[in-house]
Amino acid sequence: MSANPGGEALVMSGTVERGSFRLEADLRAAPGEVLAVLGPNGAGKTTLLRALSGLEALTSGTIRLGDLTLDDAATDTFVPAQLRPVGLVFQSYRLFPHLDVRDNVAYAPRVQGAGRRQARATADTWLERLDLSALATRRPHQISGGQAQQVALARALAADPRFLLLDEPLSALDARTRLDVRARLRSHLEQFTGPVLIITHDPLEAMIMADRLLVIENGRVVQQGTPAQVARQPATQYVARLVGLNLYTGTLEVASHRVFLDAGGTFTVTLGDDDPAASGGTGESTRPVLVGLRPSAITIHTVRPTHASPRNVWEGKVVGLELLADRVRVQVDATPPALVDISSAAVADLALRPGTAVWLSAKATETEAYAAPAAAGGSAQRSRYRS
């Protein structure tokens, strides 16, 4: 789809300061890779996007696309948005209301010097490719949100960008159109040969659309990895909540495989495959770890369980019940606190309600301890993604 089939990697390492807010990011998106930037509101996602697109300058550091320096604070190099080979799809699409769909898509070729007729021909090609030809003569207010999103993508692609940025591409759509548009968007992005960054706060969207995730919190990258890695070993409470995992911090006693949790309590754990202790050890006797525990891996009892198997057993009190699609999420106040997923039948059988005293148990094999994942995407971590 792009004029440069080889493609170049987009690499940023730098900071943006705006008033008291500071974003510090270190990222690399390979050609053809879809990188989702995930984070809560106010984390700095939009600032990152503005820095990459040239709407804002870095305070320090560099942004490079292949050999091309887009921003280098040290040498005062700054390529403004109008000169960057960027395709940006805004959250609210920002289709020009005074132009019809065709002229919106023809805008980039037109301002880049093509004649009116030629620009419109280019636009028609893109409209056809994205299956939007029927809308060519409509005004933006005459098309649906899903269509507007596709037109915005066509408009960005018609500029022949070498990297693509999408800001919350699906958030303005209702749930039904979202599925359809997501599928179409994904197939279009797969054909794009340059790096793609998708900004989103929706973990599902990130997992489905992206090859790799980058999680930002409070202006810092807290985790990078494949969707599977992030889902299995979340680095922070925010990520754990997004992927629906109980996450505890604690200190591992290597010899006994026991973790003394910061929130109180002790777990007997299994060490991750890539844990240094699992492959011979590092010589340390204790070290800080994270412990991830799926809500469905915890069993809930109304009497103290008497099994002899190696289980983690602890006592608590139900404080809340939330009905999810096919199960009930029970919030238990205990040491440590936990979210537990059980069937609605089990809720009825155990007669659970806020205030019920319960016992929780989890097998050691379900309780995985791992070192806090590297956040800044060091070279070692990057090579792992490639392998």
Added chain:
Amino acid sequence: MTSKDRPPTAGQATAQRSRQRARAVQSRDAIPWPLGIPAVLAALFLLVPLAGLLVRAPWLGLPRLLADSQVLDALRLSLLCASAATGLALVFGVPLAWVLARSELRGISALRALVTLPLVLPPVVGGVALLLAFGRQGILGRLLDEWTGITLPFTTAGVIVAETFVAMPFLIITVEGAFRASDRGFEEAAATLGASRLTVFRTITLPLIGPSLLAGAVLCWARALGEFGATITFAGNFPGRTQTMPLAVYVALESDPEAAVALSLVLLVVSIAVLAGLRDRWLTTGTAP
């Protein structure tokens, strides 16, 4: 929903309540007399003189009065000068409005206050100021005379200058407000698509404020058309050269009152047309362009 499935007493109670509500709503809509009486007086004060103009108009003699060559000259001159002043205001005022709305330079807010001063300045004072600047002995006028031999006072060009001076601020404040309120997001989108700042201005910013631009231009034109004080001070009152309609009305009132009424009628019709045009614009703003 209906009172059918309720016991009758409850239904009656509901009906009574809704009557009470209707009364309450009515009394809330009633205009209290301390507001109503001055309001009626104000409306009469504004409308009666206009009605008087219509009542006393020499309808039968109108064609003869308006066909007078001096009247036609004044009308032609008025339309020409007001249009030229509006053109100048567009060419120079729109860029100034953009700078005032977008620049973050120090002193911009002071500049904004100063350039809109002619809005509140008595036009005669404006005329005196123009004489001091562009008069034959004025600061710039002397240079203009020396270098090009052009003098502005007491010429048609002087009328245009006087009208531009008084009317351009109307365009500037209207358009500046529109620039300020316009969504910068579209401009950012255009920039990421490769448009330079000037291209963005031409293809995005300006079309998007189109309705405000038109409203500002019409206001400016109407103000220029009615200009009197600055014009007579700076350009004088020479029939065929600098005597615009308002000046002609003023002169005619002494020599031929009927002609003055007829001329006033023409200006009234033009004003009503402008108002109607603006209203249409304002009503359609915000819907489909």
